[in-house]
Amino acid sequence: MSGPEASVFVDYFDGRSAVPRRMELTIDGTRLLLLPAEGSTIVWPLDRMRRLPDQAGSDGLTLAPADGGPARLYIPDGAADLADALRVAIPARAAPPPIPNFRARLVGLSAAALTSVALILFVLVPLMADQLATLLPPEGEAALGDATLEQIRSALDESGRDGLAFCTAAPGRAALGRMTDRLAKHTEFPFPLKVHVLDHEMVNAFALPGGHVVLFRGLIDAANDPDEVAAVLAHEMGHVAGRDATRGALRSAGSIGILGLIFGDFAGGTVALFLANQLIEAQYSQATEERADAYGIALMQKAGLPPEALGRFFETLRQQEGARDERSLLDHLSSHPALLDRIEAAARAARPAQVSPVLNDADWQALRAICR
Numbered sequence: 150m151s152g153p154e155a156s157v158f159v160d161y162f163d164g165r166s167a168v169p170r171r172m173e174l175t176i177d178g179t180r181l182l183l184l185p186a187e188g189s190t191i192v193w194p195l196d197r198m199r200r201l202p203d204q205a206g207s208d209g210l211t212l213a214p215a216d217g218g219p220a221r222l223y224i225p226d227g228a229a230d231l232a233d234a235l236r237v238a239i240p241a242r243a244a245p246p247p248i249p250n251f252r253a254r255l256v257g258l259s260a261a262a263l264t265s266v267a268l269i270l271f272v273l274v275p276l277m278a279d280q281l282a283t284l285l286p287p288e289g290e291a292a293l294g295d296a297t298l299e300q301i302r303s304a305l306d307e308s309g310r311d312g313l314a315f316c317t318a319a320p321g322r323a324a325l326g327r328m329t330d331r332l333a334k335h336t337e338f339p340f341p342l343k344v345h346v347l348d349h350e351m352v353n354a355f356a357l358p359g360g361h362v363v364l365f366r367g368l369i370d371a372a373n374d375p376d377e378v379a380a381v382l383a384h385e386m387g388h389v390a391g392r393d394a395t396r397g398a399l400r401s402a403g404s405i406g407i408l409g410l411i412f413g414d415f416a417g418g419t420v421a422l423f424l425a426n427q428l429i430e431a432q433y434s435q436a437t438e439e440r441a442d443a444y445g446i447a448l449m450q451k452a453g454l455p456p457e458a459l460g461r462f463f464e465t466l467r468q469q470e471g472a473r474d475e476r477s478l479l480d481h482l483s484s485h486p487a488l489l490d491r492i493e494a495a496a497r498a499a500r501p502a503q504v505s506p507v508l509n510d511a512d513w514q515a516l517r518a519i520c521r
């Protein structure tokens with residue numbers, strides 16, 4: 150290919166934040182140049198990229214670094230010529246699925262139809278999600294959670310094989326079980342709590358529908374002591390209690406389901422990745438986060454644990470984030486603008502009269518080694 154050529158706008162996922170960044174894409178000889186609205190140009194050599202299997206039902210194209218890095222570049226349907234050129238220049242990870250008559254269906258939609266689709270997606274689905282969450286029986290919620298967990302595992306797995314591994318070293322699981330029990334004794338959920346550790350370096354934790362709580366290995370690595378991990382766990386239990394993840398999942402899944410109805414088999418890799426990111430990033434409102442914090446703090450107090458550990462962990466995240474702009478933290482725990490307020494609220498919380506360690510040293514070492 151020769152260049153520089155005409156540019157198009159593409160969505161760039163850096164693999165850390167769920168929010169795609171709009172970038173101007175230009176082909177310059179054997180490289181792709183990505184120009185963000187601000188910040189420096191990102192250069193992707195064509196021979197170090199691969200295409201991801203994707204987009205049954207769409208002409209869009211998803212590119213990723215061949216070395217397995219988490220970044221993703223999504224080139225939309227509108228840029229068909231450029232996408233075609235890139236399909237020739239860049240090898241696929243696997244054969245792309247056949248493309249049905251997507252374009253015909255898209256062209257068939259009038260402006261009025263598109264408007265009503267937008268209305269459904271952005272107005273009705275979020276409203277219905279809150280309604281549906283109250284109607285969903287516990288079994289349905291558990292099934293939704295199981296499916297979501299699988300989707301996240303497979304979307305984040307760089308190897309493209311079986312999905313991100315669960316960390317299951319027996320002494321680590323036992324330690325995590327003791328930590329979970331200490332907190333869960335003081336809760337009442339409609340389903341048993343299922344706490345998982347996934348082998349990923351991301352400093353993150355999140356709740357999923359149906360009582361799943363996921364901690365990434367990176368979070369355990371980043372914590373200074375087991376109380377900090379317990380505080381994060383308690384915060385996530387707050388999201389479980391509030392069924393925050395269920396409403397979020399219904400919202401995303403509802404939107405994607407409706408897109409699927411219109412555009413056919415839309416459940417390609419990009420959509421799955423987008424959904425996974427949405428759920429992990431869980432763009433909860435500030436009020437929702439504060440509720441989860443308050444729940445977590447109260448739970449720590451009831452369990453005889455130091456509630457200020459939550460603030461300590463936030464503070465560690467904040468400092469790490471400042472020190473490293475290359476690997477910024479993507480977590481709903483830390484990315485919130487009101488983080489300082491939340492640190493302060495946790496620091497102000499009263500310590501219970503009796504505080505005893507959540508894990509002994511041996512258990513803490515075992516938990517830190519749970520992925521080995």
Ligand SMILES: [Zn+2]
Nearest residue numbers: 438441481482
């Ligand atoms: Zn949260």
